[in-house]
Amino acid sequence: xxxxxxxxxxxxxxxxxxxxxxxxxxxxxxxxxxxxxxxxxxxxxxxxxxxxxxxxxxxxxxxxxxxxxxxxxxxxxxxxxxxxxxxxxxxxxxxxxxxxxxxxxxxxxxxxxxxxxxxxxxxxxxxxxxxxxxxxxxxxxxxxxxxxxxxxxxxxxxxxxxxxxxxxxxxxxxxxxxxxxxxxxx
Numbered sequence: 199x200x201x202x203x204x205x206x207x208x209x210x211x212x213x214x215x216x217x218x219x220x221x222x223x224x225x226x227x228x229x230x231x232x233x234x235x236x237x238x239x240x241x242x243x244x245x246x247x248x249x250x251x252x253x254x255x256x257x258x259x260x261x262x263x264x265x266x267x268x269x270x271x272x273x274x275x276x277x278x279x280x281x282x283x284x285x286x287x288x289x290x291x292x293x294x295x296x297x298x299x300x301x302x303x304x305x306x307x308x309x310x311x312x313x314x315x316x317x318x319x320x321x322x323x324x325x326x327x328x329x330x331x332x333x334x335x336x337x338x339x340x341x342x343x344x345x346x347x348x349x350x351x352x353x354x355x356x357x358x359x360x361x362x363x364x365x366x367x368x369x370x371x372x373x374x375x376x377x378x379x380x381x382x383x384x
Contacts, residue, residue, distance in 0.1 A: 209275060209329055216316035220281065222290060224325060227276040231289065232267045235278070238289040243311045249346050250308045252369070266292075273297025275329050279309075279318055293322035295329075301336040307349075319352055327356070327384050331376040339373040341365060357382050 211225035227235070239247070239258050247255050258266065269276045279291035290313045297303040305326055309319050330338055341363055342349045350360055353372040357379055363371035 209277070209325075212325070214279070214318065214321045216313075216318055218316050220313075220316065222279040222281050222318065224277055224279050224322065227267055227269070227278050227292065227294075229267050231278060232263055234280075234287070234289040235266055235292070236263055238292070238310060239308075241310050242308060246308065246311055246314075249343055249349075250306065252341070252343060266294075269294070273303065273333060273335065275326060277322060277325060279313075279322065281313075291318050291322060293319075293326055295326050295338060297330065297333070297335050301334070303330050303335050303338050305338055305340045314348070319349070320356070323352065323356055324384050327374065327376060327379045331380060335376060337373060337375055339371060342370045342372055344368050344370050356384060 209226050211223055213221060214224055215221045236258055242250075244254070266276065274294070274296050276294040277292060278289045280287045281290045282288050291307070291309040293305065293307040295303040295305040305323070307319055307322055309322075327338060338358075340353070340358075342353065342360075344350075344367065350370060350372070353360060353374075356374065358372040358374040360370050360372050363369045365371075
């Protein structure tokens with residue numbers, strides 16, 4: 199994997215090989231990805247959609263889809279993991295963070311069911327962490343359902359603190375000081 203941010207602050211796409219030998223290209227999302235994002239969302243199980251959005255969604259609304267593929271903020275990064283060749287590619291995962299004026303950012307991630315457990319979420323999270331730190335953000339956080347053991351375990355492995363959230367006992371708040379991530383080699 200190459201460094202996710204080049205010297206001018208632009209995310210540099212990278213090739214990622216997963217535990218099972220499959221590979222993807224991780225790159226920034228673009229407005230041309232709208233159809234691919236909606237198709238990918240349709241291939242994600244109801245349970246995985248609920249785990250990510252904490253609500254039962256059958257599809258992304260036009261507004262949600264537009265927001266996903268057209269990030270406007272300077273402190274925003276949205277990535278997609280794309281499998282296949284350029285003529286027959288498929289989005290199999292995505293991750294994003296949105297930064298706030300106070301130097302913090304909130305992340306979110308969604309991986310297609312048949313690509314979970316292969317290390318893709320870890321690679322996407324590390325790319326988000328490195329990019330956020332390179333942009334001068336100081337802290338990353340996310341809200342994770344208490345029953346989402348794989349995401350909570352990943353957060354812990356990456357050095358996130360896991361604690362209660364204002365959302366109640368069903369939702370955990372995971373937080374990471376980005377300087378600590380650098381010290382851990384992320």
